[in-house]
Amino acid sequence: MSISVSCYPNEKELVKACLKNKRKAQRELYEKYSSRMFSLCLRYAKDADTAQDYLQEGFITVFTKLKNYSGVGSFEGWMRRIFINTALMELRKNDILNDSEDVDELKTNIPYIENTLDKIQGKEVQKLISQMPIGFRTVFNMNVIDGYSHQEIAEKLNITEGASRSQLSRGRTWLKNRILELQK
Amino acid sequence: MKEINDIDFDQQIKELLDSSNEPIDSSVEQTVWKGIESGLNRRNTFTLVYKSAGLLAIAASLLIGIFLIMPDYNNPSKKYEYSNDLAVIHNNKPSIDQSISQIGQLKPSSLMAFNHSKKNTLVGENTSNEQINEAKASRKDIYISQGEETVLNNEQSAISDDNANKHQVINANKGNVENQTGVEAKDLEEANISNLDNVQLRYEDDSLFVEEENVKSRLINIGIYSNAGIGILDDPTDFSSPSYAPGSEHAMRNSGIVPISERPEHAMPISIGAQVHFRITDELMIGTGINFTYLYSKYEALVDNMTSQDVVRQKLYYLGIPANLYYNILQNKNVTFYANAGFMVEKGLKAQFNLKDLQNNYSTRSSDIDPLQWSINAGIGFEYKLFPKIGLYLDPSISYYFDNDQPYSIRTEEPLQLKADIGVRFHF
Numbered sequence: 381m382s383i384s385v386s387c388y389p390n391e392k393e394l395v396k397a398c399l400k401n402k403r404k405a406q407r408e409l410y411e412k413y414s415s416r417m418f419s420l421c422l423r424y425a426k427d428a429d430t431a432q433d434y435l436q437e438g439f440i441t442v443f444t445k446l447k448n449y450s451g452v453g454s455f456e457g458w459m460r461r462i463f464i465n466t467a468l469m470e471l472r473k474n475d476i477l478n479d480s481e482d483v484d485e486l487k488t489n490i491p492y493i494e495n496t497l498d499k500i501q502g503k504e505v506q507k508l509i510s511q512m513p514i515g516f517r518t519v520f521n522m523n524v525i526d527g528y529s530h531q532e533i534a535e536k537l538n539i540t541e542g543a544s545r546s547q548l549s550r551g552r553t554w555l556k557n558r559i560l561e562l563q564k
Numbered sequence: 565m566k567e568i569n570d571i572d573f574d575q576q577i578k579e580l581l582d583s584s585n586e587p588i589d590s591s592v593e594q595t596v597w598k599g600i601e602s603g604l605n606r607r608n609t610f611t612l613v614y615k616s617a618g619l620l621a622i623a624a625s626l627l628i629g630i631f632l633i634m635p636d637y638n639n640p641s642k643k644y645e646y647s648n649d650l651a652v653i654h655n656n657k658p659s660i661d662q663s664i665s666q667i668g669q670l671k672p673s674s675l676m677a678f679n680h681s682k683k684n685t686l687v688g689e690n691t692s693n694e695q696i697n698e699a700k701a702s703r704k705d706i707y708i709s710q711g712e713e714t715v716l717n718n719e720q721s722a723i724s725d726d727n728a729n730k731h732q733v734i735n736a737n738k739g740n741v742e743n744q745t746g747v748e749a750k751d752l753e754e755a756n757i758s759n760l761d762n763v764q765l766r767y768e769d770d771s772l773f774v775e776e777e778n779v780k781s782r783l784i785n786i787g788i789y790s791n792a793g794i795g796i797l798d799d800p801t802d803f804s805s806p807s808y809a810p811g812s813e814h815a816m817r818n819s820g821i822v823p824i825s826e827r828p829e830h831a832m833p834i835s836i837g838a839q840v841h842f843r844i845t846d847e848l849m850i851g852t853g854i855n856f857t858y859l860y861s862k863y864e865a866l867v868d869n870m871t872s873q874d875v876v877r878q879k880l881y882y883l884g885i886p887a888n889l890y891y892n893i894l895q896n897k898n899v900t901f902y903a904n905a906g907f908m909v910e911k912g913l914k915a916q917f918n919l920k921d922l923q924n925n926y927s928t929r930s931s932d933i934d935p936l937q938w939s940i941n942a943g944i945g946f947e948y949k950l951f952p953k954i955g956l957y958l959d960p961s962i963s964y965y966f967d968n969d970q971p972y973s974i975r976t977e978e979p980l981q982l983k984a985d986i987g988v989r990f991h992f
Contacts, residue, residue: 415585415588432592439596501584524578
């Protein structure tokens with residue numbers, strides 16, 4: 381087990397050092413957040429390789445845009461926005477968002493009872509989400525996990541708010557179906 | 565059994581995901597970090613080049629602007645002033661067909677030389693054809709072009725010194741000179757040919773010039789520099805996070821002294837040096853020499869495997885060899901603007917540390933500095949000639965010090981430095 385000792389008394393000092401392009405500080409910041417940001421990237425990416433690309437691009441953007449961080453609000457929250465934007469940019473670039481699967485066969489109005497989710501682990505949910513159709517997955521991630529409003533999602537994905545709500549609803553239904561299948 | 569709504573479902577999914585952050589695989593982490601480093605290095609290089617180019621462009625624009633607003637710069641006759649030690653010969657009414665081979669056939673009375681120094685006058689009113697031919701024969705590089713406009717008229721008086729076979733024009737009609745050429749008589753009177761072996765005739769803008777050639781001359785400058793450690797990439801400079809970590813290779817090379825100061829004091833680097841410039845063309849020169857630099861820092865540090873916290877006064881000594889290319893952008897009689905770029909390799913001579921611990925115990929230690937320090941630089945320069953052979957110069961430039969495992973100093977913390985060399989240049 382390795383113990384990493386920080387050279388910086390707190391995150392503010394670490395960020396200040398990163399602002400000075402101190403490579404050691406940048407490495408420390410990367411090590412501190414790489415796992416959390418990789419999980420985020422995995423939720424938006426179609427596979428682990430793509431998630432690695434998002435992780436790399438995201439951190440480069442974080443270090444080069446660090447001067448824009450005002451210091452107000454959570455630094456991690458600011459970073460998460462950067463990574464989400466990085467993923468969305470790649471999705472838009474590859475026009476993946478307009479290439480959603482047809483999922484009309486989903487069962488709706490599934491009776492979902494308490495404690496159903498007690499039997500499932502986060503890792504399994506993560507895997508299921510990564511298997512979601514891209515449109516569902518993106519909207520579901522943005523709204524449910526990352527807290528974007530439908531208005532914000534509509535602006536970022538260049539869709540209507542109605543489309544965002546619809547994608548979310550269908551994505552949720554898709555996920556419920558898969559969870560139930562998993563538990564059979 | 566209670567059915568859960570969508571909001572609760574979403575909340576539970578979010579909680580499950582938040583709790584499932586697994587550590588990233590170390591090999592993936594390492595691979596991604598290499599990609600990040602590579603990307604950052606590319607961006608830093610781009611930023612460095614972009615900002616340096618911008619600064620140089622601004623500085624060059626300013627200098628050119630200053631040069632352009634100097635009086636009479638655009639007046640062709642002003643070229644007269646730019647030539648070192650210039651005299652003027654006037655061909656009263658030369659024909660278009662005359663050439664260098666025919667110079668001896670010109671009437672001596674139609675030629676006048678301006679020079680307030682007797683010994684250096686080239687030709688004059690009473691110069692014979694033989695004398696002109698003799699002068700021509702002694703100078704292989706003489707050439708002449710022709711024109712029709714009169715520069716001076718016969719009302720100007722010329723006095724010859726036949727005994728010395730040299731001629732001098734004095735008491736020139738200044739009004740006529742000024743009206744006809746736009747060159748102030750004062751300048752003519754100051755013209756001086758100091759060395760007839762390096763003289764050539766030149767016809768330009770309807771005037772015939774005698775110029776002392778400056779080609780193939782050698783310049784030697786001895787400069788005293790002061791380098792201001794102004795970081796360019798980092799803004800503002802913050803030394804609170806030294807790049808030296810406990811136990812790192814850097815720290816080991818720093819005699820086990822690990823800086824921890826939030827406010828270290830890095831004195832302005834001081835350099836002295838001497839350079840020799842060799843002219844390649846009229847505009848291009850190469851320069852090399854020797855340069856001695858002294859760096860002083862004062863900071864708090866953990867010493868000897870962090871067993872002691874000391875105040876460190878550090879002195880570093882470097883001996884370097886610069887190599888630069890100089891290009892003259894603009895030049896006149898007294899002022900020269902030029903651009904330069906090159907590199908310098910420096911050998912650290914010694915690192916000295918004076919330590920004071922928390923109990924006020926003093927100790928000293930020193931170490932060698934093994935790796936060479938490489939740096940690149942680019943800048944512009946301005947030289948003002950105080951005398952024909954001596955000029956004062958100012959060379960502002962940007963230097964970038966590479967990470968060559970050097971001891972902690974202002975260079976390791978701010979590798980991009982703006983400096984200004986101020987010195988005296990002797991022309992030989």
